[in-house]
Amino acid sequence: MKVKTFMSRIQGAPSEFIEKVKYIVGEENVSEKECDLISYSLDYWLYGVYLSQYGNLPSLPGVVISPQNHDEIQGILKHANEYKVPITPFGGGSGVLGGTIPTEGGAILNLQRMNKFISLDEISLVAEFEAGIIGANLERELNHRGYSMGNIPQSLYCSTLGGWISTRAVGQFSTKYGKIEDMVLGMEVVLPDGNFIDIKPVPRRSTGPSLKDLFLGGEGSLGIVTQAVVSVHPLPEGTVKQSFIFHSIEAALGVVRRILRGDARPAVVRIFDEAETERYFGEIKDKVTVIFISEGDSDYVALGSSVIKRIAQENGGEPLGEEPVNIWLKKRFDIGLGPVIMQQGAIVDTIEVVSLFKDAANLYNDMIESMKEVDGALSVSGHFSHFYPEGACLYITFAGFPKDPFRYYQDTWTAAMEATLRNNGSISHHHGIGYWRRQYMQQELGAHGVELLKRIKFALDPNGILNRGKLIEDGR
């Protein structure tokens, strides 16, 4: 094997384990071939992606196992416990924090064979899918039948439903439809010891602490989600696109806050800072742009958009019409620049955090300033998206051409995380923790918070089988 690994060398799985697993899933669904090990070594953690162009991968698994249902996963996990084989679940491989890197080798559990649409309940407005379905295909199945889940992340075309659940993901239309935790009603989960639970789909319940929430954001370390029932919505009858420019981030945040207080619920709200305004819309200089998309019943959309217009204009917003919204809609999945500049030696990444409205502007200013101060920084820009009546997600994009790539990457992240914590924010809104952000969990949760998570992990997974080295330590 000529590829290099910067975390660990391959640690294979015992041959007896592999033979038993082959018996469960069939020989063709177990692979130790080099091409497969390389292909399941990394997700879309961008520092890892940057290094991958030089044949340098974080870590390689010893074996890749591809089950097709929860029965098979139960069997695999039972044997993994028997032989103490680390298991790293692999959904779409689109996570940006190294959540699917097999940090200790062992086995990859590839969940992508489980990619089927199961059912649609038009009376209750819920649909059931296998967890390995890609988001775009989930939406296609629903759209074909006149519905949408309303979860449209930038990774729509490469991420899976199971990945969304495991990272507490969010989509661009979240201000109306919510985050994934608002959409999942029930799920089937294989526990680390191989047992299986079926959390039935109901709108709300009062049956003690929510077991569902153990796995929403569990990052594959507390169980394997195999199926889920999610809420769906009829395709919108009407859509209104609006945009306004403002002189500052503070002014724009104030307007969005008032709009949400006024009970308007646009699906998309995005505040682009001056740098992102220029990058997206070109001709608009030194201004902050806010775009809104309202969709749903035509009467409600008309009413909501009139509230948006009134509040924006009363507070200094200059209307720009639909064009900026159309430009954003056209560019919103275009990630093409990243690979181009990574080839030229650039380090690029994104960081999403969240705060209350009262801290949002300070958080933005502090993060931008702190990240720009890091040696090697070229560009730091941001936008607010995913709004709630109480606050919003801040999403920062950065790029640098540093002499020492790792130093720049580490220092920029630390600057961002410390600025977030200084301003009462939470270190992640929807990308999750994975491998890379785990180093900041103590600061986020405090020592007792981390200890609590470790105890939960140990209670569920005493052998530390599932997704070692992610989210929290393995609990052993």
Added chain:
Amino acid sequence: MEDKRETEQLTNCALCANMCKHSCPTYLATGKETITPQKIARLILYEKKSFIDDKSSFFDVMFQSAMCGACKAHCIYDNYDLRKFIQKGRSKAFKEGMLPDETRQRIETFMSFGNPYGERQLIQKGTGDIGYFVSCSAYNDQQLLKAIDKIITVSKGQVHQFGGADICCGAPLYYAGDTNGFKQAAEKMKGEIKKRKLRKVIVDCPNCMKMLTEMYHEVGIDLDVEFVHTTQFLNDILKEGKIKVNRANTTATFHDPCILVNDMGITTIPRDILGVLGFEIIEPVYSREDTHCCGGVCGARIGDCSLSDKLRLMRISELKQTDADVYLSACPTCKAVLSDVGMKDITELVAEQMIND
């Protein structure tokens, strides 16, 4: 210079987030990350940089693509087609004698008979400077051949039909990575067309059409002939009133052949024809630009029959969901592969509903 540009393009693909994987039928049918476009690009890049030890498994991956073009159609980069790099991988496998066994067997058949199926009779009938090339898949399809005969007769067209024997576009050799063999097949085909003095050729198979119009040029063989797909020919004669048809009162599902969509850009013409024939079209979940390969195009079938079969079963399952009265395609390979849904070629439907006066 071109190599540097190509390496940059391939690296962009290898560093992308796999934004086209949702469209890749081989991935969807197997759930295998290794055969998603971005991972294939990474492996090709690594092989180029000598990071791969296990050449055999690398070459196997090169033959696990349907070569259907879905990734190209859904690519975030302009003017990029991963198939070009996969094809180079296949050529390398051929040169290094590392073809999958299934591929080697198919090449041997081709070398013996000049076509992928074995001994065949020559088809040669009709006159005129407009040709109809009977593709290898159509050769054994009597319903289709009878239908085209009927349409030509009723439309009073002068069409020279040719095919069979050792007349083949060479696609199996192309997809097997035998570039020289493919070039020879292209030269032979050029001769067949030239000796018949054809100015226009109707082609029933989208894959043959791709070879004749695009891949021949890539190997330096250019034909001064207009090529049209059967659907274009049928649409024209319907519009010109050369044939008249009865209107049906039933439902139909059209399976878009992958190459017809992704390489020829033809999606509306077959639906226009079905409209004229009076069918209510029921679209499957994956149609038009989002169609899925049936598994029959030489891309996967040439090297991995098991993968080809998985594609077939997935597509059949998708099509069956429409529960239409009639299932149609515009490719004799798709028709043969998807026979479980009673697939017909659109040519047959036109012939069935044609008024014979």
